Amino acid sequence: MLERILRTLLLFTLTLVTLVNGYFVTPTSAQDQSEYKVDFSGVSAPIPVNIRTGPSTSAAIIDRLSPNTRVQFSGWTRGTSLTDYWTSASDNRWFFYEKNGVKYYVASAFINGNPPEIDQNNPFVSYQVTITTNIPALRQAYEKAIRNWNNTGIVLLTPSQNAPITLGEGYARGYDGFGWWQSNGSRVTGGTVIQWNRVSNRNAAYLEALATHEIGHVIRLNHRSDYSIMNNSWLTRITGPTQNDINELRNIYSR
């Protein structure tokens, strides 16, 4: 009985803390939630394979792949570890594809095929950046945004001190955020400002999307009207670059 009361009290305290912080932090946010955007395909195991709403066996099943189906994936992440259908090795990778901004996940353990290695040590272009804001939610958003772009394998943004590219807060010309780049010969400068008083009540996902969008401008991406983090109308539904953004980056930077 006492244990139950304590547990209720703990749950209440945790709820209170997360409410005070402004958004609900799910227990899984403690693990590495990096997402890698890369095109690849695979063939499902010779049994029906579940398609889920998240990279976990507790996520809802929304569809099922017929045996031996070729699937085109657009990225992968980590989640529940499962035993590989063919090798019996443990595998915590989950592959996803996207439809209308929604991700559908399939356990890698039931897919024959692997994403190509993203080599973050060999990007097409690299920039040093300095996060200049001290607002925790904004710093976090910028850190996630940096990871989002680095996970494409095309650009590498390295946090450092006094870099010519600054990621900060301030007046954003009437928008939630503003990002720019400028080149003077080979020297590229640029930066972002996010106007905190316009977005302080927005959730972490929106701030991540906004920061990713503004950094997109810094790495020379323009607005788009299709499925893209550079399309303002997608900012409330996705948080990172899409295949369209990755293709555009490749157009700009491929050697």
Ligand SMILES: [Zn+2]
């Ligand atoms: Zn913009």
